[in-house]
Amino acid sequence: xxxxxxxxxxxxxxxxxxxxxxxxxxxxxxxxxxxxxxxxxxxxxxxxxxxxxxxxxxxxxxxxxxxxxxxxxxxxxxxxxxxxxxxxxxxxxxxxxxxxxxxxxxxxxxxxxxxxxxxxxxxxxxxxxxxxxxxxxxxxxxxxxxxxxxxxxxxxxxxxxxxxxxxxxxxxxxxxxxxxxxxxxxxxxxxxxxxxxxxxxxxxxxxxxxxxxxxxxxxxxxxxx
Amino acid sequence: xxxxxxxxxxxxxxxxxxxxxxxxxxxxxxxxxxxxxxxxxxxxxxxxxxxxxxxxxxxxxxxxxxxxxxxxxxxxxxxxxxxxxxxxxxxxxxxxxxxxxxxxxxxxxxxxxxxxxxxxxxxxxxxxxxxxxxxxxxxxxxxxxxxxxxxxxxxxxxxxxxxxxxxxxxxxxxxxxxxxxxx
Numbered sequence: 191x192x193x194x195x196x197x198x199x200x201x202x203x204x205x206x207x208x209x210x211x212x213x214x215x216x217x218x219x220x221x222x223x224x225x226x227x228x229x230x231x232x233x234x235x236x237x238x239x240x241x242x243x244x245x246x247x248x249x250x251x252x253x254x255x256x257x258x259x260x261x262x263x264x265x266x267x268x269x270x271x272x273x274x275x276x277x278x279x280x281x282x283x284x285x286x287x288x289x290x291x292x293x294x295x296x297x298x299x300x301x302x303x304x305x306x307x308x309x310x311x312x313x314x315x316x317x318x319x320x321x322x323x324x325x326x327x328x329x330x331x332x333x334x335x336x337x338x339x340x341x342x343x344x345x346x347x348x349x350x351x352x353x354x355x356x357x358x359x360x361x362x363x364x365x366x367x368x369x370x371x372x373x374x375x376x377x378x379x380x381x382x383x384x385x386x387x388x389x390x391x392x393x394x395x396x397x398x399x400x401x402x403x404x405x406x407x408x409x410x411x412x413x414x415x
Numbered sequence: 416x417x418x419x420x421x422x423x424x425x426x427x428x429x430x431x432x433x434x435x436x437x438x439x440x441x442x443x444x445x446x447x448x449x450x451x452x453x454x455x456x457x458x459x460x461x462x463x464x465x466x467x468x469x470x471x472x473x474x475x476x477x478x479x480x481x482x483x484x485x486x487x488x489x490x491x492x493x494x495x496x497x498x499x500x501x502x503x504x505x506x507x508x509x510x511x512x513x514x515x516x517x518x519x520x521x522x523x524x525x526x527x528x529x530x531x532x533x534x535x536x537x538x539x540x541x542x543x544x545x546x547x548x549x550x551x552x553x554x555x556x557x558x559x560x561x562x563x564x565x566x567x568x569x570x571x572x573x574x575x576x577x578x579x580x581x582x583x584x585x586x587x588x589x590x591x592x593x594x595x596x597x598x
Contacts, residue, residue: 356540376543
């Protein structure tokens with residue numbers, strides 16, 4: 191009979207082939223599948239992954255939002271931001287990571303470099319760098335309009351690499367624009383990222399994230415095995 | 416059916432991989448997205464080159480990138496060439512950098528399977544050698560034609576530190592992922 195044969199990895203005759211994180215070779219009964227799914231040992235789908243992980247929507251009462259317990263099952267993370275602040279002058283946004291021992295808020299453990307335009311219609315672009323985990327000076331720029339950014343973390347679950355992320359941002363909105371920028375940031379301690387914190391550099395009430403600033407985290411692909 | 420799918424992904428495990436090849440790319444998606452965490456067996460920052468369809472056609476690119484100074488001017492550039500030179504698409508960490516340092520590159524290939532138009536690529540990259548991002552954070556736009564105004568569907572992509580098939584190899588641990596957006 192097709193599909194039934196002794197000595198094959200998919201045969202029910204002989205030793206059961208236990209599933210791995212990437213494959214489940216064999217013929218499986220429903221109960222066995224359910225048992226392994228419940229035990230967390232059934233492999234993830236290999237080719238379908240662009241999943242929403244979680245989201246924060248600001249209520250105007252805090253300058254800090256944390257993504258914690260980030261699953262270690264994706265290859266990349268993508269953080270999409272649409273934000274404004276309550277009041278105050280233009281300010282910077284910090285991104286801190288947790289690689290297993292809590293959020294590292296020591297500026298000197300990070301570095302940033304970005305290219306940004308000037309506020310003139312014509313003129314030179316410029317490069318800014320520093321030992322800090324910060325976006326450009328004006329993110330978010332305003333109180334009545336949104337700034338937006340896409341931030342990509344590559345291979346974030348590989349514990350042998352520095353966490354490194356690129357960002358592309360546009361702080362701007364009605365009648366104002368400034369510092370359209372792209373760049374990167376680095377955390378100079380190797381470790382898998384299990385948490386991401388987005389925080390205004392100044393955390394007094396004027397710099398709280400304005401409602402409904404949103405921070406959405408997505409997972410892309412599967413962690414390499 | 417998902418709207419975004421991993422076509423293939425993997426990690427360099429040996430010390431003699433000169434090209435990362437994506438072969439037999441199906442034409443069933445609207446756009447391609449390529450993600451790279453890369454490092455090469457050469458010192459300092461190395462340019463990343465991209466090639467499609469083992470192409471003998473024409474390539475052009477325009478880019479702007481940070482300098483590697485602490486602060487200062489932006490470098491910009493462009494080139495148009497025949498098959499002897501391939502377009503740059505970012506920068507990769509060298510093997511004299513900290514062990515954990517890898518370059519971070521994202522590329523989008525819109526309408527890659529439309530054979531009636533030239534092909535374009537958007538790429539952005541960043542990376543640090545150690546304590547901060549001291550590589551050339553960069554944005555590239557690439558245009559690819561096949562000697563005219565159109566080009567066959569992209570079915571193959573290669574990434575390499577120049578030249579393709581050369582002896583500058585990828586460092587073990589470099590990883591890649593090619594995905595497709597449904598349209």
